[in-house]
Amino acid sequence: MFTLQKTSSKTKARLGKLTTDHGTIETPIFMPVGTLGTVKAVNQDDLSEKIKAQIILGNTYHLYLRPGNKIIQDAGGLHKFIGWDKPILTDSGGYQIFSLAEIRNLKEKGATFQSHIDGSKHLFTPENVVGTQRILGSDILMILDECPPYPAEFDYVKNSMELTHRWAKRGREEFLKTDPLYGHKQFQFGIVQGGVHKDLRKESSEYMASLDFEGLAIGGLSVGEPTDLMYEISDFNTDYLPENKPRYLMGVGTPANLLQNVAFGIDMFDCVMPTRNARNGMIFTRNGKINVRNAKWKHHHKPLDPDFPSELCQRYNMSYIHHLIRSNEILGLQLTSKHNLTFYLWLMERIREQIKNDTYHEWYSGMMQTVDQKI
């Protein structure tokens, strides 16, 4: 499934290929988030051809509630339901149960919760989230985990990690004794927890590695801890992950976060930031980030970055984008969302080039400062 092609000589950055039945993904990669089977405000053709997304993410919690497993199974899986024939990764729903569900209750068996839509009651277990993801037919499935908040007591984090380990073993067993439904291969990733505690991170990494998942994720970061601490734990954690498996840092992050974590050896990222911030008027560019709602753009009768290959830059002036966003026009959301994702995928391509040329170490920290500045 995963081929490590090259490692940067002076950082831990890695170049790789992740092969699925829906196509090959070049890593490091960023996965746009398509919560409900749509990357908000972007159509599938643009996602593939303009943004050049190689893989997208779907949220099991959301899709399970709407449209529900039956519709998706009748459709022949999520790929067919949404008209997307490239790879899809689905999470297990664990994170959403804790952040969105009305009431939730964690037991050894699994997590019970009430839907945030209609209050109906549901149970997610390590086994049945495998079943749901078999129905979704995602190329990569994630195990059910508990993601503790930050800050949290050491004992809470340790107990939670141990529960996640027991769930991981059950989830892996369920995965190994069941089959894909639609004729294409599926892979399963484990999730390392342990909060910001290095001893727990080491223990969790070793345990997850022992279950021989096809890939491993670092969960429980980017949940409110300071950025430097996130970097410290991520850097530490990758030292305990197997070389030959893809590494996915969940829910991260800003362009600077991606650049730094690639240097720590991360291969895969996902985050709602490029699309969510786009809807609020924040645009990421290779020269820094801007808020298009600011008055300074009102009279800017020029494109933002005329040579950048996004529709927003190629086709429109900033005074118009400012007008659209300030007037709450849907076209504004479409253009900024597409632009930010195009930028994120463009950045990953530059990252891969730099690793290929073994120039990543001399390039990335300057780029981190550039993309992080406000313009």
Next chain:
Amino acid sequence: MFTLQKTSSKTKARLGKLTTDHGTIETPIFMPVGTLGTVKAVNQDDLSEKIKAQIILGNTYHLYLRPGNKIIQDAGGLHKFIGWDKPILTDSGGYQIFSLAEIRNLKEKGATFQSHIDGSKHLFTPENVVGTQRILGSDILMILDECPPYPAEFDYVKNSMELTHRWAKRGREEFLKTDPLYGHKQFQFGIVQGGVHKDLRKESSEYMASLDFEGLAIGGLSVGEPTDLMYEISDFNTDYLPENKPRYLMGVGTPANLLQNVAFGIDMFDCVMPTRNARNGMIFTRNGKINVRNAKWKHHHKPLDPDFPSELCQRYNMSYIHHLIRSNEILGLQLTSKHNLTFYLWLMERIREQIKNDTYHEWYSGMMQTVDQKI
């Protein structure tokens, strides 16, 4: 500006060409409404290449308030501001003053009103709406008129029509003594009023014709009167309009309304219906109209009309469109809006074909029934 190419032998349907400096429009035509300089949820490339819009409409009232004349003049006019190089027609704002402004007051001089956005006070006169439309740089300008509600007393409608006539004369004079700002030609259309009173319609048509506008619009219909009455007045009214000028029926309508009014000799239409209804889940097709929110589409794992050339039909199944609209996803609005406009422009192309072949009279009433049925 306008060339009448052919008239149907058994109806009053006409085939024509309307030439502007931004391109030639084949009539009969439908103009998508781009209120604030954007046809809601559709980008300019799709509008031109997929939907095949030949001309769009902008609302002077809305654009005057946001972004305002200064921004648009700095941008070099509305075409440059929004990145659209095909023809644009702008209304005068009269209709919006009466339907949207908080407080309005009609005097001989013009209409004073308070902005529906911030309550600020403004005055539109027959002269200054020409000035604003010079700044917009639209290819076709509309005069300031008063559009009476339905029902209204005869005396009210008569007095209102006479005010519109005096305004029309002043507006035409202002137009003739001022010049375009951006080097391309502009044309001005008069607006016939008179409510549902035939004597007034005749009088208004003759007066507007005497001012020698480049085109004439029928205003004051589709404001709540029964459809049959709208048809009766439109049919009557076109008999009093000059043959050699384009005829624009303002704010109309459903696909069936277009088919019927083409038979009465109308050349141009505009309406928010295809986009507004799209956002509520109503889809127009060549086989009838549907509400995609209905449960019957939930399990429809097939395209709506597989041979129809819209992204919605070519690329997605209806179960997915149902899911998107029910989940309030922006992609749902994009796809239904694009589809409905594609259908409206497709219908106009079929209409022109039928007139060309002189088969319009035997085709249109069957087509009216088909497109009007609920499926």
